[in-house]
Amino acid sequence: MKKKVLITRKLLRSNEDRANELWDAKLNLNDEVYSQQKLIELSQGCDGILSSLTEKIDEKVIKSLPSTIKVISNFAVGFGNIDIEAAKKKNIVVTNTPDVLTDATAEIAMLLILGACRRAAEGISYVKKENWKWSADFLIGKQLNGSRLGILGMGRIGQALAKLAKVFGMEIHYRNRSKLSKEKEMGAKYHENLQSLFSVSDVLAICCPATNETKNIINKETLEYFPTGAIITNVARGDMIDDDALVQALVNRKIYAIGLDVYKGEPKIHNGYLNQPNAFILPHLGSATKKTRTDMADLAINNLNEVLNTGKCTNRVN
Numbered sequence: 001m002k003k004k005v006l007i008t009r010k011l012l013r014s015n016e017d018r019a020n021e022l023w024d025a026k027l028n029l030n031d032e033v034y035s036q037q038k039l040i041e042l043s044q045g046c047d048g049i050l051s052s053l054t055e056k057i058d059e060k061v062i063k064s065l066p067s068t069i070k071v072i073s074n075f076a077v078g079f080g081n082i083d084i085e086a087a088k089k090k091n092i093v094v095t096n097t098p099d100v101l102t103d104a105t106a107e108i109a110m111l112l113i114l115g116a117c118r119r120a121a122e123g124i125s126y127v128k129k130e131n132w133k134w135s136a137d138f139l140i141g142k143q144l145n146g147s148r149l150g151i152l153g154m155g156r157i158g159q160a161l162a163k164l165a166k167v168f169g170m171e172i173h174y175r176n177r178s179k180l181s182k183e184k185e186m187g188a189k190y191h192e193n194l195q196s197l198f199s200v201s202d203v204l205a206i207c208c209p210a211t212n213e214t215k216n217i218i219n220k221e222t223l224e225y226f227p228t229g230a231i232i233t234n235v236a237r238g239d240m241i242d243d244d245a246l247v248q249a250l251v252n253r254k255i256y257a258i259g260l261d262v263y264k265g266e267p268k269i270h271n272g273y274l275n276q277p278n279a280f281i282l283p284h285l286g287s288a289t290k291k292t293r294t295d296m297a298d299l300a301i302n303n304l305n306e307v308l309n310t311g312k313c314t315n316r317v318n
């Protein structure tokens, strides 16, 4: 008999077809964002859940899941939406989708850097209002070539971004839990602490995972470490930023511009960002290319299948 799997959000057609071949799949054809209660109800009788970052699967939810659930396969590299320890206690394997989204996310990180440095949001707004004219000092921005890029979190995405940014002539600095090998560093300079990294970051790219340690790592105090007129970008998770402090820093021009793809409590977004002309903001598009989303869902399907068939998985995170 086919295994029963709950797929919490709509996937691309080819991925859903594959899921249907493999399993008795409960699809979400209307792509509704399920409440915690609905997720618990729909998971009754299922062997696994293919979840997305839009579901908060906390301890309470995990405890209420039926005992038939063996695996939660997250359709994302980040898994901060799932209480992986609570899952472990209940013998539920949690998996993620690393690697396949590295290049797409690094490209969005580059777009945020370019958009924030070159005032793209303001430019687009002028063009749409048809009220601009060229002049020598119109929308003067900051040049990437020759400026210093600080990368917070030099994992796969941070390293891919470093490669791209070097092509733009940026000097790369980074902070990571551990120093990389010379080969992986490719000339980037390691910093022992945040203050040291931030103080040389003309542009900062946040690429680290959301953990208790990185929560609100950008705050009133750490913003003071940056050179005046620095640019802050984030492709990781909104949890890393104290939004009130960053908006204030934008208002008082300590920070020149920001580029954000992720937000605390998204899809809600701090009102302060909406009112700032120097905020280049995107709706969590990091992995949003057809190839990447297809590969991610394929990997999430493989992960889930592997756990159901073998009890193991290389992409297990708990």
Ligand code: GLV
Binding pocket: 053, 075, 076, 077, 078, 079, 101, 236, 286, 287
């Ligand atoms: C996207 O944000 C992911 O974690 O995959």
